[in-house]
Amino acid sequence: MEIDYALIDWSRLQFAVTALYHWIFVPLTLGLAFIIAIMESIYVRTGNPEWKSITKFWMTLFGINFAIGVATGIILEFQFGTNWSNYSWFVGDIFGAPLAIEGIMAFFLESTFIAVMFFGWNKVGKKFHLVSTWLVAFGASLSALWILVANAWMQYPVGMRFNPQTARNEMVDFWEILFSPVAVNKFLHTITSGYVLAAIFVIGISAWYLLKKRHRLFAKRSIVVAAVFGLIMSLMNIHAGDESARQIAEKQPMKFAAMEAMYYGQTNAPLVAIGFMEKVDHDRDNINERQFAFSIEIPDMLSYLAFLESGAYVPGIKDLIRGYTDNDGNNVLSYAERMRRGSIAITALHDYKEAKNIAKNSKANEMVKMSFMEKADSLEALFSDQEWVDNYFAYFGYGYYDDPKDLIPNVPVSFYSFHIMVILSGYFLLIFILALINVLKGKLERRKWILWAAILGIPLVYIAQQTGWLLAEMGRQPWVVQDLMTTAAAATKNSVSNIQITFWLFVATFTILLIAEIKIMLTQIKNGPKEGGQ
Template sequence: MEIDLSLVDWSRAQFALTAIFHWLFVPLTLGLGVIMSIMETIYHRTGDLKWKRTAKFWMKIFGINFAIGVASGIILEFEFGTNWSNYSFFVGDIFGAPLAIEGIFAFFMEATFIAVMFFGWDRVSKRFHLASTWLVTIGATLSALWILVANAWMQYPVGMAFNPDTVRNEMVDFWAVALSPVAINKFFHAVLSGWTLGAAVTLGISSWFLLKKRERVFAIDSIKVASVVGIAGIVLSMITGDGSAHQVALTQPMKLAAMEGLYEGEEGAGLVAVGVLNPQKEYGNDEDPFLFDIKLPKMLSFFATRSLNGYVPGINNLIEGGYPLPDGSEALSTEEKMQRGKAANFALMDYRAAKKENNTAAMTEAKERLDENFSHFGYSYFTDHAETIPNVPMVFYSFRVMVILGGYFLALFILVGILSWKKRFADIKWLQWVVLLSIPLAYICSEAGWIVAEVGRQPWAIQDILPVQAAVSKIETSSVAVTFFIFLALFIVLLIAELSIMFKQIAAGPEPVVNTKK
């Protein structure tokens, strides 16, 4: 029985739904974790109870988001097995290790010390409590580290070798996996974007208190801390974002071409600052890719190759090949890659047949063919070149939304930071409204970044090695469709409940505290 393509689509939809839902909560906990930890540190150093009160308020907001982040996180872990079982087998030897390390190092740290953070104010010393709060934040960040290492490996599979005896990829260099440039950029970019979102939410809620003429001291103190975290977060996000884009150019050129709507490659390519894609444009037709666009000359070449005149391939070039690669060789066409993928596949079949017959010479010969062609193994599952092109409009527009909003938050945080430092922000109502209304924009920016990363790497589950149609579980499409709608209903209810609780908690404001510890 063949794999039904609608099964692949439903499985992708279910995973995307869960990942998008999960990422509503995780970045806030990453950013808010740092903010509340700094606040408690100030309380610890000064002994001023207003900082304890401030920290406790943001901890409650943290807790509401943390629980639902944990709940949606376990769904993702399970879905690797339930919906992507072939993937789990094919690369579990590499992908599973970061997940296990995440559990041992990060999850237990978070689970243990969050209980101390919430229930330990009157039960443990101030020092131990502060340490627990920081350990919760560190645990959340470590958790992000290992899952992002795993994700980066899917986008840039390194440190592994294919074993035809076990028919799977196996890890041969742990540090190549953990410290790949893609992983490092991805980790810092994702975590620092979490700081940005955490700061945007803190600033927005604090502005609401100022607009309501409530809790002025609490709001101003929160703004001071959040604006510093926000500026650090967005500046470093931009630096690591540039690093990530450069890595995409090196390792996933098709994703970069989709991000730019670039069909015909060129030297000295311009970066599209603003543009409207032509909906009629498809690979293979002569339509202009854009209805309208404004380009920054040579900037795409600079960001992609670190040279103003560097060559950036477009979608057509990536399909047709023949352009020069940085190492001086000539790029293969997709057709040639598909042939090599099929050659690898035949070699694997020959190897296994020879092994059953105990024919050592044939095994050696097949293994040589396999090794020669394995880097294109995943192309053996395609029948059409166009299958290798991701959804260009979704990637193109998401990238622009992320970048434009990133620039907006840089300007906003700097403005709020300066006015806060000059003690004027608390009196500028229009700006408080702007900051408050910017909260949803931070979420849109954050989700847009993940859409670029994940839709842009389609159709690959693992770049060049395993496309999504070869990664799924063999289950009935109807089963996945049913669970999709169950999760959709669950997520909607949980999101409404979460927002309702958040709004009540915010409206109630910080509670009065008394110092019960020495």
């Protein structure tokens, strides 16, 4: 069957836009909830009404952000069905579970106790209110856990087996999916990034008050809480990011090569700290090859980053295509061989279905039917033969392709988004350290450049978040489930114009709502907190 690339591209674009919009709001929800909970704890502990007004001010901003986060979120869950129905069919047995658990475990927790948080100040006791605030914070991060488990599974599918009868993947080990190393690490890296964003948000707004010489005590108190929280989370975030890079090097080497724009593998591979790319003059393999027009490199660093050994070999894009020998001396298959094996797996499935169909429905005599039944049985047995699964079915998705070029993600997008994210995470760490030291020494108000740098941090931290997801999702193309299913096979069969209409509707709606959100938020910030514990 013909694939409609326009359909795939528009479907991907729609998902990307809705996901990126949603992710403008989620990290602030994740992090601000904890910062508010800490502030309220200080209020309950000290009984000082000033802390209550600090809590309430940030809670107002939290509410404005939360509403639009909910609005942009509902569509994501349903899009797996509306726009990726073949994906939902192929892996719904595994992928649906975390989404359902997210609803049952996390969303109700969040929405129930948010009501207490906002409406309960004068109706429930202090302690009950504080517990509710903490539950909102945990609920938000808990919902992030389940959706990230689902995403991690797409990047590194575990805990399942393929069932040829239903032609889909089925879950065989729930715990392996939940505690997959990629899932655990992705969760830590992502939620701590949300905590960092919220801390920068609080520090940046407070810095603005200090520059305006308004609400100075309020601002400094907010900065102390946010800087301590941000510093700890920033260190955890960088640590998890480092671990994440190693996991990608091992489990998604093509993504790793793309994010470093590395075409030729080497031992003692240097890390490109900063680089700008240009097209090569002679793109011999016709793969849109790039080279660095300018770069600053740190010797041996990439090898160390990937394999904790400065002499380790890191394969480049071309090595991955041609096949190579890894650091343990294992032969890694070329893409041509993977495509051949994938196609054998697809053919086996095809023949199985056909044989089964004939055995069931044909009018041929019993003998012929029997022979087809036997054929079907023997083919079905292949899918439970671990050796065959490891050697053939493991490359199932490659069977869709005949040109390795289609299996290379967009290198510039992967490279730049990775590097922007990493450089910015260093910037945020610096802000936390500087803000904390200076606010404790009482010098922050005089160090105007730190205050400005903190304000600048707000747009930058949003950029860092978006680039993080761009890398995670663009870097793994064309896979929707690593090595098993491509985006092209996953999309719902629909007319391009339908998707175009919904795409533009989403863009228009979300943009209008975003403008409304920002205007409301800025007005609230300009009005400032009500001092005196009201």
